[in-house]
Amino acid sequence: MSVTVVEIWLVSMILMTGVVILIVTLQLHVALKKLVDQASPEPEVKQSWWDGFTGLKPLEKEKDLLMEHKYDDIAELDNPTPPWFMYLFYLTILFAVVYGLYYHVYQDGNIQETEYKTEVTIAEKAREEYMKKFANSVNEDNVTVVKEAKDLTEGSQLYSTNCVACHGDKGQGGVGPNLTDKFWIHGGDVKDLFKTITHGIPEKGMIAWNKTLNPLQIQKVASYILTLQGSNPPGAKEPQGTETKTP
Amino acid sequence: MSTKSTSLEQFYYDNKIVRNFSIATIVWGVVGMLVGVIIATQLFAPAANLTQYGTFGRLRPLHTNAVIFAFVGNAIFAGVYYSLQRLLKARMFSDFLSNFHFWGWQLIIVAAAITLPLGITTSHEYAELEWPIDIAITLVWVAFGINMFGTIFKRRERHLYVAIWFYIATFITVAVLHLTNSMQLPISLFKSYYVYAGVQDALIQWWYGHNAVAFFLTTPFLGMMYYFLPKMANRPVYSYRLSILHFWALIFIYIWAGPHHLLYSSLPDWAQSLGVVFSIMLIAPSWGGMINGLLTLRGAWDQVRENTLLKFMVVGITSYGMATFEGPMLSLKNINAIAHFTDWIVAHVHVGALGWNGFLTFAMLYWLVPRIFQTNLYSEKLVKTHFWIGTIGIAFYAIPMYISGFTQGMMWKQFTAEGTLQYGNFLDTTLQLLPMHMMRALGGTLYLTGAILMAYNLFKTMAQGTLLANEKAEAAPLAIIEEKHESDGHWHRWIEKRPIQLLVASLVMILVGSLVELVPTFMVKSNVPTIESVKPYSSLELEGRDIYIREGCVSCHSQLVRPFRSETERYGEFSKSGEFVYDHPFLWGSKRTGPDLHREGGKYPDSWHYHHMREPSSMSPGSIMPNYAWLLEQTLNTSQTQDKLAAMKKLGVPYSTDEITNAVKDLNSQAKAIQANLAAEKIKVSQDKEIISLIAYLQRLGTDISKK
Numbered sequence: 001m002s003v004t005v006v007e008i009w010l011v012s013m014i015l016m017t018g019v020v021i022l023i024v025t026l027q028l029h030v031a032l033k034k035l036v037d038q039a040s041p042e043p044e045v046k047q048s049w050w051d052g053f054t055g056l057k058p059l060e061k062e063k064d065l066l067m068e069h070k071y072d073d074i075a076e077l078d079n080p081t082p083p084w085f086m087y088l089f090y091l092t093i094l095f096a097v098v099y100g101l102y103y104h105v106y107q108d109g110n111i112q113e114t115e116y117k118t119e120v121t122i123a124e125k126a127r128e129e130y131m132k133k134f135a136n137s138v139n140e141d142n143v144t145v146v147k148e149a150k151d152l153t154e155g156s157q158l159y160s161t162n163c164v165a166c167h168g169d170k171g172q173g174g175v176g177p178n179l180t181d182k183f184w185i186h187g188g189d190v191k192d193l194f195k196t197i198t199h200g201i202p203e204k205g206m207i208a209w210n211k212t213l214n215p216l217q218i219q220k221v222a223s224y225i226l227t228l229q230g231s232n233p234p235g236a237k238e239p240q241g242t243e244t245k246t247p
Numbered sequence: 248m249s250t251k252s253t254s255l256e257q258f259y260y261d262n263k264i265v266r267n268f269s270i271a272t273i274v275w276g277v278v279g280m281l282v283g284v285i286i287a288t289q290l291f292a293p294a295a296n297l298t299q300y301g302t303f304g305r306l307r308p309l310h311t312n313a314v315i316f317a318f319v320g321n322a323i324f325a326g327v328y329y330s331l332q333r334l335l336k337a338r339m340f341s342d343f344l345s346n347f348h349f350w351g352w353q354l355i356i357v358a359a360a361i362t363l364p365l366g367i368t369t370s371h372e373y374a375e376l377e378w379p380i381d382i383a384i385t386l387v388w389v390a391f392g393i394n395m396f397g398t399i400f401k402r403r404e405r406h407l408y409v410a411i412w413f414y415i416a417t418f419i420t421v422a423v424l425h426l427t428n429s430m431q432l433p434i435s436l437f438k439s440y441y442v443y444a445g446v447q448d449a450l451i452q453w454w455y456g457h458n459a460v461a462f463f464l465t466t467p468f469l470g471m472m473y474y475f476l477p478k479m480a481n482r483p484v485y486s487y488r489l490s491i492l493h494f495w496a497l498i499f500i501y502i503w504a505g506p507h508h509l510l511y512s513s514l515p516d517w518a519q520s521l522g523v524v525f526s527i528m529l530i531a532p533s534w535g536g537m538i539n540g541l542l543t544l545r546g547a548w549d550q551v552r553e554n555t556l557l558k559f560m561v562v563g564i565t566s567y568g569m570a571t572f573e574g575p576m577l578s579l580k581n582i583n584a585i586a587h588f589t590d591w592i593v594a595h596v597h598v599g600a601l602g603w604n605g606f607l608t609f610a611m612l613y614w615l616v617p618r619i620f621q622t623n624l625y626s627e628k629l630v631k632t633h634f635w636i637g638t639i640g641i642a643f644y645a646i647p648m649y650i651s652g653f654t655q656g657m658m659w660k661q662f663t664a665e666g667t668l669q670y671g672n673f674l675d676t677t678l679q680l681l682p683m684h685m686m687r688a689l690g691g692t693l694y695l696t697g698a699i700l701m702a703y704n705l706f707k708t709m710a711q712g713t714l715l716a717n718e719k720a721e722a723a724p725l726a727i728i729e730e731k732h733e734s735d736g737h738w739h740r741w742i743e744k745r746p747i748q749l750l751v752a753s754l755v756m757i758l759v760g761s762l763v764e765l766v767p768t769f770m771v772k773s774n775v776p777t778i779e780s781v782k783p784y785s786s787l788e789l790e791g792r793d794i795y796i797r798e799g800c801v802s803c804h805s806q807l808v809r810p811f812r813s814e815t816e817r818y819g820e821f822s823k824s825g826e827f828v829y830d831h832p833f834l835w836g837s838k839r840t841g842p843d844l845h846r847e848g849g850k851y852p853d854s855w856h857y858h859h860m861r862e863p864s865s866m867s868p869g870s871i872m873p874n875y876a877w878l879l880e881q882t883l884n885t886s887q888t889q890d891k892l893a894a895m896k897k898l899g900v901p902y903s904t905d906e907i908t909n910a911v912k913d914l915n916s917q918a919k920a921i922q923a924n925l926a927a928e929k930i931k932v933s934q935d936k937e938i939i940s941l942i943a944y945l946q947r948l949g950t951d952i953s954k955k
Contacts, residue, residue, distance in 0.1 A: 059546045067487055071408040072333040074474070075483035081492055085538060089496075089531035096524035103520055111516045111580075116810035116821070123812050127666040161672040165866050166855065175855045175866070175928070205852030211816065214665050 026050050055082040131214070138215040143194045146223045155224025158217055162209070163225075171228040173237030176206065180228045185241030193222040256403065256724050259717035260332045262619040264345040266714055268325035269612055271353060273702045275321060276608070279313030280695040286310055287688040289873070290840065291681045293863075296873035300364040303873065304799025308375045309363040314600065315373060315463065317356045322608040323467040324348070324391070327414055329615055330474040331398060334408045336722035340397025344390050351387035355380055366797035367437045370832050371452050373459050374428050378439045381429040388425065392418050399746045403722040406743040409490040413470030415746065416498050416753040420462040423757065428455035432898060434890050438793075442898055445827025446513050446775055449835055450506065450768050454761065457505035464599065465567075466498070468607055469536045472564065475611050476540055479556050485542035491739045493535020498753060500529050503760035507578035510587065511809040512835060513824035515774045518764055519580075525760070526578030533571035540564045555630045559610035562638055566602020570595060585660070588805055588839040590680065590687075591652025594645045601641045601694055609633065609701055616705050622712030629704045637697035643690025651683035660813040668816055673842040674867050681871075778825035781951045783900045784944070786888050786910040787917040791944030793891070794883075794937055795834070798875065805836035806845040806948065819846035819949065826952055829900050841872060848950035853921055854928035856942045878938040885911050885935075917943060 030050050057065065057079060065077040103111055146152070160169065166176030177185060186196045197218050200208030209218060289295045289303045296302045328345065332338060339345050358380050362368070368375040376384070395418060399407070407415075428451055431439035443451050477484050484490065506514060506522025541564060544551060551557040573595050577586050586592060617624050624630060658676040661669035670676050742749050768774055784792060795801070808814050810821040822845050827833055851859075858865050861879055863872040892907045906913070915934065921942055922934040932938065 056542075056545075062483070062546075066483060069406060071404065071406075072330075072336075072474075074408070074477045076487040076490075077483045077485055078488065079486035079542075081486060081489045081535075082538065085489075085531060085535065088534070089528075092528045092530055095527050099524050099527075100520065104517060109516050109520075111520070112511055112810050116812070116815075119812045120815075123662075123666060130664075130666055161670075161675070164868060166851070169868060175852055175858060202849075205850075205855065207850065212667055212671055214667060217665065217667065 053084050055080055055084070134216060136215070138219050140191055140195045140198065143190055143215075143219050143222070145190045145226060146220060151220045152224050152227060154217075155220035155222075158213065158221040159224055162212065163221070166205070168233070168235075168237075170231065170233035171225065172233040172235050177240045178237040179225050180231045180233055180236060181239050182229070182243050183239035183241045184244045188244040190219075190222055190226060193225060194218055197222060254723070255721045257719065257721050258336075258338050259719055261328070261339050261342065261345060261716075262714060262718050263716040264339065264342075264349060265325055265329045265615065265619055266709075266716075267349050268321050268328060269616060269705075271349070272318060272321040272325055272608060272612065273698075273705060275313060275317030275356060276605075277695070277698050277702055279310060279318045280691070280698055282306055282310040282313055284688060284691045284695055287684065287691050290871060291684045291688070293871045293873050299366075299798075299875075299877045302798065302875075304802045305364050305366055305368075307799060307802045308368060308372075309360065311373055312359050312363065312375065313356070315459070316359070319464060319600075319604050319608070320352065322604070322611065323417075323463070323471070324352070325615070326471040326475070326611055327395070327467065329619075330410055330471065331395065331414065333720075334404065334411060334474065335398055335402035336404050336720065337398055337402050340394050340401065344394040344397075348387055348391050348394060351383065351390065355383050355387065358383070362437070366799075368796060368799065369431065369439060369441065370796045370799075370801055370834065371428065371441070372456050372837060374425075374452075374455060377437055378429070378431045378433050379436060381425070381431070384425060385422075385429075388418075388422055392422070396746065396750075403724055405725060406740065407746060407749065408473070409484070409487075409494065410470040410473040412494050412743075412749060412753075413466045413473070415750050416494075416757075417462050417467045417470070419750055419754050420458065420466075420498070420502075420757050423754070423761070424455045424458050424462065427451065432894050434887055434894050438887065438891075440891075440894055440898060441832040444829060444831045444898070445833050446515075446824045447769055448831065448833040449509055449512065449827075450514060450518065450765065452833070453508035454502075454505040454765065457508055458502055458757075460596075460599075461497075461501040464604055465501075465533070468567075468604060469497075471611060472536065472540050472560075472607060475607075475614060476543055476560055476564075479554070479560065479610070479614055480544055480547045480550060482543050482545075482547050485539050485545065487737070489535055489539050491737075493532050493539070495756065496532035497529075497535065499756045499759070500525055500532055502757045503764065504529055504574075504578070506764065507574075507583070508837070509835075510578070510580050510583045511811070512807055513822050513827065515768070515824075518768060518774075521764060523578050523580065526575045530572060530575050533574075534568060537564050537568035537571070555627070555634050556610045556613055558634050559606045559613075562634075562641075563603050563606035563610065566598050566606065566641070570599035570603065573598070584809075584811065585656035586652060587656075588837070589652035589655045590648045590683070590838075591656065592838065594648035594652060597648070598641070598645050601637075601644060605694070605698075606637065609637070609698075612701070612705060616708055617712065619715055619718070620709050620712030621715050622708060625704050625707035625711060629700050633697040633700045633704070636693050636700070640690050640692075640694030640697060643693060644687050645690070647683040647686035647690070651680045651687075654683075655680060659817075660811070662813070668813065671817070673817070674869060677840065677871060678869050775824045775828065777828070778823060778952060780954045781826055781828060783829045783895070783902060784947065785917055786892060786906075786914040787940050787943045788947045789891055789895070789944075790883060790885070790888060790914065791940035791942070792834075794878070794941050795944060796832075798878075800844075801834045801836045803836075803838070803840035803872070804842065804844045805839050806843065807835040808843055808845050808949075814843070818843050820952060822949075823952065826949070829895070831895065831898055831900075844945065844948055846949040848946045848948040852928070853924040853942050853946065854930055856945055857925055857930055857932070857938060860938055860941070875938075878941060879932060879936060881937045882935050883937045883940050885914060888914060914940075 030048060033048055062077060065079055067076045067078050069076070103109055166174055167179050168174045171179035173179065182188070184192070186192055186201060196206065197213070198208065198210045198215075200206045202208065213221070285295065286303050286306050289306075328339060355376075359376055362377060362380070363375060367377050369377060395414065399411070430442045432442055433439040441448055473484065473490070503525035504522055506518045507526045508522075510519050510522065512519075541561070544557070544561070547557070551561055577583055577592070577595060613624060613630055655676050658670045658679065663669050742752065806822075808818045808821045815821055855866060857879075859867070860875040862874050862876075863870040888910045889907055892902050892910050896902045896907065918934040918939045921939050922932060925932055
């Protein structure tokens with residue numbers, strides 16, 4: 001079950017607003033009642049339900065509540081536990097019972113794995129839809145270089161998120177090879193790049209990115225990498241692999 | 248009421264021990280908070296990690312230990328020694344035990360302050376101290392218990408006041424927690440392995456950790472509140488009945504809630520659910536203390552306006568109420584899914600620590616120091632300043648941390664429309680939080696400044712007064728034969744006269760929940776399904792793991808991939824309980840400042856890890872991780888490798904006799920292979936360096952599950 005945060009906040013906001021309104025109403029009720037009571041000079045002491053809920057005895061009656069013992073001059077009153085406090089306690093106990101019954105009697109108790117499977121299934125479906133609509137149009141056989149500035153900017157962002165750790169912020173190489181020279185270990189045209197990024201070179205530490213990036217994104221980042229050709233960044237790593245002419 | 252004895256006895260309260268604990272509270276408080284400000288700074292300025300002894304990983308446990316056990320611990324003892332004598336109308340049982348307790352506790356603190364920066368740690372949160380110190384803690388705690396019960400036995404007051412119930416429950420529960428959680432197999436004076444592993448170790452640790460909060464940071468303070476608040480406000484305690492109800496409910500329910508630290512982990516679902524529901528049921532019992540405190544002030548709110556000490560108390564009690572409402576909310580799984588591993592939890596615990604423990608301690612010290620020194624406070628104005636600067640400090644601390652935690656939790660989970668992680672690079676989420684971390688450090692500095700003002704004020708107060716070391720008091724002795732027909736009403740009056748029964752009843756209360764959760768997790772095999780392909784660590788990896796523990800990497804990196812799509816996309820397959828069976832101790836962590844490492848093995852080449860340790864920003868630009876250059880220089884100590892494997896075998900890790908005999912030989916050949924890997928990448932490093940073993944460990948992490 002995936003409840004979004006927005007939903008959580010909405011519900012908590014509604015609940016909080018409800019509580020605030022409740023309190024304000026009750027306060028108004030009490031205040032008004034006091035006014036009314038003052039107006040009518042009835043001496044009858046009648047507890048409002050609010051007083052019943054809070055369980056507060058008037059301060060003047062404190063003397064009757066005083067218990068006979070004292071500890072190092074600390075006295076104790078024999079006030080009852082506030083009713084609202086008891087309601088709260090009962091409510092939480094009820095919650096516990098319902099929670100236990102729901103997840104461990106009514107359902108199989110396998111809470112988080114069920115939740116995870118549901119979440120992933122929904123996402124897989126959405127992913128398939130997306131691939132059907134757009135991304136499947138690109139694969140390692142038909143991929144071409146994209147040239148539009150918008151796509152290249154996206155490619156550059158993807159690069160700085162995912163690739164700088166090994167290939168350096170300017171493609172100069174580090175743990176991974178230099179991407180700015182004409183030497184390529186696994187081929188230097190866009191199809192080779194697309195393939196390398198998609199499947200990775202696991203034995204050399206290059207991750208397969210097809211889990212993280214979709215084909216369109218891989219196309220963009222590959223295109224961006226090709227724009228780095230010949231940029232001669234400072235601290236460039238020595239050439240590795242064979243020289244290839246990049247179109 | 249007992250028959251009034253005609254002759255009053257004279258005796259003397261020991262104020263010297265109260266003074267000693269008060270001074271220790273002040274000094275360690277300032278030290279602990281200062282370390283807090285330092286580590287807060289390290290989280291936005293990695294340059295503040297000075298030398299290998301001053302990194303975040305090593306100082307963070309120092310901060311928590313100093314604040315919990317040195318600052319709060321000494322405050323508890325000051326408060327208990329002051330109030331216990333007066334509530335029982337008796338001097339402490341033994342001056343020798345009082346002093347033994349005081350000096351023993353301070354020595355333990357000093358031992359912690361030395362060993363933790365040296366990297367001597369067992370890695371269990373809030374219980375990092377190695378086994379010799381654990382034994383010392385046990386001795387001192389027993390001395391405290393004997394002293395307390397000795398005093399109770401020679402009391403001149405028949406009934407035990409509510410404060411003392413809380414003290415008794417504190418004593419017995421901390422003893423149980425400490426003993427159970429400290430079960431270690433020593434290898435040398437400074438090294439041991441926990442006897443528990445993986446999921447079981449995690450459950451023990453958080454049963455301990457959660458209830459350290461309950462029975463070290465909460466119950467003794469509730470007891471102190473019940474003494475000092477009515478004293479300060481000169482008001483009767485609101486409700487005796489409420490105090491009975493919330494005392495028993497609190498200690499019974501609290502102990503169950505530990506598993507809420509392990510939601511969405513590999514802990515079995517049934518245990519997690521117990522953690523959830525008992526946390527929810529805990530709201531009312533913990534609020535019972537707050538209500539009884541605040542309602543005690545009923546009719547005294549005009550005093551609160553005038554009296555800064557009461558202001559401290561009100562903010563403290565309110566913070567307690569906020570934190571104990573938030574705790575149960577954080578135990579709801581959908582909220583926990585966002586908050587866990589983030590700064591949200593940091594904010595939560597600091598509302599409790601700074602507000603409840605800090606402010607109650609401050610109020611208590613301001614109240615009792617002038618009394619035992621027979622003078623007035625040096626400056627009322629400074630107290631006011633302290634109150635305001637402290638309150639603003641809490642706000643500046645907590646608010647940015649809430650924002651930070653929420654932001655981070657949401658960023659981790661954010662997917663793009665294309666179905667990929669919006670912030671695939673973990674560092675993006677870390678860097679986003681830096682401004683909030685700066686604000687937090689400012690808040691912490693304000694709070695520290697307040698504490699320094701207090702230190703100055705109180706030391707000046709002490710200087711201008713003279714300590715009344717032995718305070719004269721008078722009370723009638725207890726009548727030896729108890730009258731049969733006591734008719735003071737409430738059933739609870741029965742147990743209040745019987746300290747041993749009270750102790751046993753408290754013990755039973757806390758054992759019920761503990762046993763229900765711990766025993767099945769240890770006994771029932773199906774709780775930890777076996778995974779055939781999971782094998783023990785090699786000797787080199789085991790050494791690497793110990794370096795990981797020494798450097799406190801677990802302070803920032805979790806090893807627990809939760810069953811969320813956002814985490815399996817980012818890290819890989821979620822963690823299974825069967826993967827941790829050889830992990831003595833478990834290293835799931837409690838906060839992610841850096842990414843999770845459970846599936847780290849094989850992700851990057853060896854050289855990546857080498858460069859990352861040498862200079863993290865070279866591999867991850869903007870990283871706030873400190874450099875671990877000394878790992879490249881220091882030679883791995885293999886003198887105990889065999890012993891370590893042998894100890895693991897004793898704990899049930901299936902090493903063969905050959906593997907143990909050849910431990911160092913195997914270690915060297917694996918190291919050689921890694922050295923060769925690095926050499927191929929033009930990295931020159933000799934095979935006996937610590938970095939090699941750490942790389943071996945990191946490359947092993949989480950790989951067994953995918954082995955055929």
